[in-house]
Amino acid sequence: MNRRNWVVLVAVGVGIGVFITLFSPWASSEPDGLERVAEDKGFIHEGKDAPYEVIADYVFPGVENERLATVLAGVVGVLIVTGISLGAGFGLWALSRSRAQRAGEGEEASGSHSGGDG
Amino acid sequence: MFNLPMLMHIPDGFLNAPVAGVMYVVAGIIVAVAVWQTNRTLNERTVPLMGVLGAFIFAAQMMNFPVAGGTSGHMLGGALAAILVGPWAAIVVMTSVIGVQALIFQDGGLAAMGANIFNMGILTAFVGFAVYWVASTIGRGNRRAVLGGTFAAAWLSVMIAAFATSAELAISGTSPWHVVLPAMMGVHALVGIGEGLISVGAVAFTLGTRPDLVRAPAVMATAPIRVSEERA
Numbered sequence: 101m102n103r104r105n106w107v108v109l110v111a112v113g114v115g116i117g118v119f120i121t122l123f124s125p126w127a128s129s130e131p132d133g134l135e136r137v138a139e140d141k142g143f144i145h146e147g148k149d150a151p152y153e154v155i156a157d158y159v160f161p162g163v164e165n166e167r168l169a170t171v172l173a174g175v176v177g178v179l180i181v182t183g184i185s186l187g188a189g190f191g192l193w194a195l196s197r198s199r200a201q202r203a204g205e206g207e208e209a210s211g212s213h214s215g216g217d218g
Numbered sequence: 219m220f221n222l223p224m225l226m227h228i229p230d231g232f233l234n235a236p237v238a239g240v241m242y243v244v245a246g247i248i249v250a251v252a253v254w255q256t257n258r259t260l261n262e263r264t265v266p267l268m269g270v271l272g273a274f275i276f277a278a279q280m281m282n283f284p285v286a287g288g289t290s291g292h293m294l295g296g297a298l299a300a301i302l303v304g305p306w307a308a309i310v311v312m313t314s315v316i317g318v319q320a321l322i323f324q325d326g327g328l329a330a331m332g333a334n335i336f337n338m339g340i341l342t343a344f345v346g347f348a349v350y351w352v353a354s355t356i357g358r359g360n361r362r363a364v365l366g367g368t369f370a371a372a373w374l375s376v377m378i379a380a381f382a383t384s385a386e387l388a389i390s391g392t393s394p395w396h397v398v399l400p401a402m403m404g405v406h407a408l409v410g411i412g413e414g415l416i417s418v419g420a421v422a423f424t425l426g427t428r429p430d431l432v433r434a435p436a437v438m439a440t441a442p443i444r445v446s447e448e449r450a
Contacts, residue, residue: 106266109266116270120278120280127292129282132409133289133405133409138232143232146232148327155324156323157323174280181276181318186272189256192310196257196258
């Protein structure tokens with residue numbers, strides 16, 4: 101897979117993620133499985149609030165339109181998570197490649213670049 | 219107004235300190251192993267897919283879908299990620315999703331983060347991958363076996379996550395076993411159907427557009443699925 105394919109693939113993935121978040125204001129607002137059980141079985145009050153809030157409850161702060169605030173929160177989240185998972189993957193991949201290259205071609209001259217693509 | 223809807227993962231206060239602490243240690247060790255294993259086995263194909271899965275799973279987790287009786291469910295995604303990139307890279311992706319949710323979106327407690335990562339990111343990836351591996355191996359990687367295996371993997375991954383959550387709640391003394399376990403398993407048997415359908419949709423979509431991205435799990439790093447080994 102070449103670099104352009106990478107970019108296209110990631111762009112499509114981010115596009116799909118952002119597209120999904122456009123519908124997030126219409127997600128079910130009923131309590132989810134764990135929350136339903138916690139309410140029914142009477143331990144919901146044990147839950148504590150977070151010590152700080154950044155984009156709490158998927159509502160982007162300072163945006164009056166609630167739907168827009170939710171979508172905005174979703175888009176920001178998609179971008180952050182994509183960045184972290186992609187960064188982790190790319191970082192680890194680069195690390196293992198450079199190590200493999202050093203191990204496999206340790207005795208070769210260091211000046212010339214050796215194509216390691218399979 | 220009391221904002222109930224968005225409480226999705228275990229919040230702080232549901233688990234006692236020993237349980238939360240042990241889960242942090244267990245999750246921490248497994249995530250470290252996952253990073254090491256991902257580093258060892260990563261290939262060009264996996265890297266962009268990790269980004270794609272991060273984007274999709276974060277977005278999909280926001281889309282609560284209704285299940286019976288005024289209850290909603292949302293996707294977890296660990297099984298789907300494991301099917302597409304293997305369990306180790308899936309754990310790395312799931313950890314970044316759940317970590318961002320806890321740290322930035324206040325979804326899931328900070329003290330409970332270890333437990334949430336273990337339940338929704340680690341167990342789902344391992345169980346999902348194992349079920350998918352068995353199903354697609356028995357079915358020799360044909361389309362029906364791949365999709366059927368995906369559904370089973372996704373459903374079971376939700377059940378195992380619900381089981382682990384119940385166990386943690388019971389051991390913490392928050393709710394007794396005989397109360398919390400049947401309630402959690404009952405609700406999540408339905409939520410798991412949603413997880414299964416979304417996962418099958420995602421794998422079917424990937425098979426339709428980029429079949430090279432769905433690999434035979436036994437040889438995750440090499441041969442694309444449906445390339446028959448007999449011909450080689």
